[in-house]
Amino acid sequence: MDLKDKTYLVVGGSHGIGAELVEQLSGLGASVICWSRTEPENKNAGVSYAQVDVCDREAELPTVEGKLHGVAYCPGSIQLASFPRLKIEAFEQDLEVNLLGAVRVLQHCIKALSAAGADGGASVLLFSTVAVRVGLPFHASIAAAKGAVEGLVRSLAAEYAPKNIRFNAIAPSLTDTPLAAGLLGDDKKRDASAERHPLKRVGDPRETATTATHLLSPDAGWITGQVIGIDGGMSALR
Ligand SMILES: NC(=O)c1ccc[n+]([C@@H]2O[C@H](COP(=O)([O-])OP(=O)(O)OC[C@H]3O[C@@H](n4cnc5c(N)ncnc54)[C@H](OP(=O)(O)O)[C@@H]3O)[C@@H](O)[C@H]2O)c1
Numbered sequence: 001m002d003l004k005d006k007t008y009l010v011v012g013g014s015h016g017i018g019a020e021l022v023e024q025l026s027g028l029g030a031s032v033i034c035w036s037r038t039e040p041e042n043k044n045a046g047v048s049y050a051q052v053d054v055c056d057r058e059a060e061l062p063t064v065e066g067k068l069h070g071v072a073y074c075p076g077s078i079q080l081a082s083f084p085r086l087k088i089e090a091f092e093q094d095l096e097v098n099l100l101g102a103v104r105v106l107q108h109c110i111k112a113l114s115a116a117g118a119d120g121g122a123s124v125l126l127f128s129t130v131a132v133r134v135g136l137p138f139h140a141s142i143a144a145a146k147g148a149v150e151g152l153v154r155s156l157a158a159e160y161a162p163k164n165i166r167f168n169a170i171a172p173s174l175t176d177t178p179l180a181a182g183l184l185g186d187d188k189k190r191d192a193s194a195e196r197h198p199l200k201r202v203g204d205p206r207e208t209a210t211t212a213t214h215l216l217s218p219d220a221g222w223i224t225g226q227v228i229g230i231d232g233g234m235s236a237l238r
């Protein structure tokens with residue numbers, strides 16, 4: 001796959017799945033713009049960076065000019081607690097970073113995405129979680145926020161199909177990234193997490209990024225409105 005004339009924005013490309021995605025897209029020749037609060041450790045040729053906090057409503061987002069062939073929105077959260085302990089503020093924080101930040105970024109970028117849509121196609125990728133399709137205890141806040149993300153994806157996929165902009169989401173289960181560090185902090189926790197998955201391990205951010213790269217590329221030009229589980233079988237198997 002050659003992405004030489006393509007430009008992608010990866011929001012949250014400094015670490016985790018987003019950092020792997022930046023690596024893969026730039027490795028295929030794409031120009032990649034990375035927005036996050038901290039600078040990525042590895043900056044390849046063809047990667048530019050701007051400091052952005054998607055939860056800061058006062059700050060203006062950097063200008064995006066010309067055509068944008070794809071946007072991946074990676075910021076997320078894991079706040080797990082029993083329902084009585086999940087304060088309303090936890091629900092607000094999860095909605096802010098998972099849903100409203102994405103809305104803000106996409107409204108900002110829609111002109112540049114439309115320009116690419118009119119010239120062959122554009123693709124948007126958001127992240128959900130396995131905990132939307134499968135009810136898991138202590139996930140009420142994040143499942144509610146990501147459920148909203150899935151609704152956003154399907155609605156925008158319908159609205160922008162005539163403009164040749166595709167919208168999809170990936171719904172991972174537990175994946176070995178900084179976000180999940182607290183859940184994978186020692187061998188006991190890691191083994192217990194692996195045991196919960198039919199494939200008996202947790203996810204590797206590189207495999208999630210490989211599907212993300214495919215969905216953002218023209219090779220996935222017939223895929224829109226989908227939520228794809230990358231979850232070791234968790235959402236479909238007993
Ligand atoms: N890892 C898992 O087990 C798992 C499971 C289910 C779903 N997911 C979802 O998959 C997506 C990617 O997860 P991940 O594990 O790769 O997460 P991660 O390791 O926390 O990486 C998230 C990226 O988003 C950036 N980010 C976070 N908050 C931001 C903000 N307010 N403004 C700008 N950038 C921000 C982070 O960079 P800075 O800190 O530099 O800003 C980082 O680059 C998330 O949406 C997550 O909810 C992950």
